[in-house]
Amino acid sequence: MRVGFIGLGNMGGPMALNIMRAGHEVTVYDIRREAATPHLDSGAKWADSPREAASHSEIVMTSLPGPRDVEAVALGQSGVAQGANPGSVYVDLSTNSPTVIRRISAMLKEKGVDVLDAPVSGGVAGAKRATLGVFVGGDEAAFRRVQPVLSAIGDKVSYIGPSGSGAIAKLVHNQIAICTNAVIAEAFTMGVKAGVAPDALFKAVRDGAFGQGNFLNMLPRVIFKGSFDRAFFALKLARKDLGLATEVAREFDVPMAVAATVEQDLIAGLVNGLGDKDATAAFTIQEDRAGVKVRSDQ
Numbered sequence: 699m700r701v702g703f704i705g706l707g708n709m710g711g712p713m714a715l716n717i718m719r720a721g722h723e724v725t726v727y728d729i730r731r732e733a734a735t736p737h738l739d740s741g742a743k744w745a746d747s748p749r750e751a752a753s754h755s756e757i758v759m760t761s762l763p764g765p766r767d768v769e770a771v772a773l774g775q776s777g778v779a780q781g782a783n784p785g786s787v788y789v790d791l792s793t794n795s796p797t798v799i800r801r802i803s804a805m806l807k808e809k810g811v812d813v814l815d816a817p818v819s820g821g822v823a824g825a826k827r828a829t830l831g832v833f834v835g836g837d838e839a840a841f842r843r844v845q846p847v848l849s850a851i852g853d854k855v856s857y858i859g860p861s862g863s864g865a866i867a868k869l870v871h872n873q874i875a876i877c878t879n880a881v882i883a884e885a886f887t888m889g890v891k892a893g894v895a896p897d898a899l900f901k902a903v904r905d906g907a908f909g910q911g912n913f914l915n916m917l918p919r920v921i922f923k924g925s926f927d928r929a930f931f932a933l934k935l936a937r938k939d940l941g942l943a944t945e946v947a948r949e950f951d952v953p954m955a956v957a958a959t960v961e962q963d964l965i966a967g968l969v970n971g972l973g974d975k976d977a978t979a980a981f982t983i984q985e986d987r988a989g990v991k992v993r994s995d996q
């Protein structure tokens with residue numbers, strides 16, 4: 699297929715090369731022309747603007763820093779909207795705002811162009827090896843049309859739902875990843891300051907229930923079903939363990955803001971009768987605050 703690729707940075711550069719390797723005809727554009735050198739050396743065509751890249755293509759893709767850049771490239775002067783052909787598909791691979799991509803989608807639909815939000819996960823190594831996860835939102839038929847090109851950049855390509863769904867899925871993923879890093883930092887600073895070597899802590903965490911992936915598996919098995927009554931690990935025990943951990947943190951002067959907040963939630967859960975339910979019932983405290991239930995009957 700004829701593919702326009704805009705934004706040849708750490709992620710976009712290797713993704714565009716992989717699309718070329720898969721046999722597609724690629725036209726590239728970046729505000730830094732030098733970023734296109736490996737692509738032009740391998741036979742890509744250069745476009746002088748996003749509009750020109752789009753006008754030569756059946757699929758035009760962007761991998762740009764953030765919402766403002768995507769909006770400017772998609773809708774701005776000499777942007778994708780000015781060049782895209784009716785029947786073509788615009789795919790944004792950036793980590794972007796669902797509201798921004800929905801607005802772009804509505805505007806391009808008037809020109810007969812389908813828009814997919816398709817943020818990627820897996821880092822620069824995944825981009826180079828074509829092993830990215832790709833989370834796609836938008837029209838499902840348009841997704842099927844571009845699937846061969848998406849398969850050239852990732853081996854875990856999934857259709858998530860209507861416009862904006864891919865962007866939301868990516869933000870859910872990154873919120874978990876980024877905050878988990880902060881929680882791990884709290885725990886390891888507490889553990890090391892209290893006298894245990896980092897390597898020994900790492901082995902313990904890896905070999906324990908968390909490291910074995912049990913917590914992620916709880917989502918479909920327990921939380922989506924709302925079945926908190928059978929206490930595999932009672933909430934009162936979780937409250938006790940977190941209380942012991944924050945006690946150690948106080949003893950060794952380690953700030954643990956996230957742990958302290960979660961401890962308060964667990965105390966409120968105990969007071970509200972959740973103590974003998976499974977510890978995952980703490981999920982319902984956040985559901986009540988957010989006014990939504992996270993349930994699925996699949």
Ligand code: NAD
Nearest residue numbers: 705706707708709710728729761762763792793818821822
């Ligand atoms: P980057 O800064 O390395 O690349 C962005 C590229 O866009 C640069 O080459 C830049 O010159 C170009 N660019 C900026 N404005 C432009 C414009 N108006 N027109 C044309 N080109 C323009 O960023 P990156 O790390 O490749 O990330 C790209 C996107 O992928 C971001 O949304 C990021 O959040 C997401 N992402 C990054 C990673 C990662 O590990 N780096 C992983 C997953 C997703």
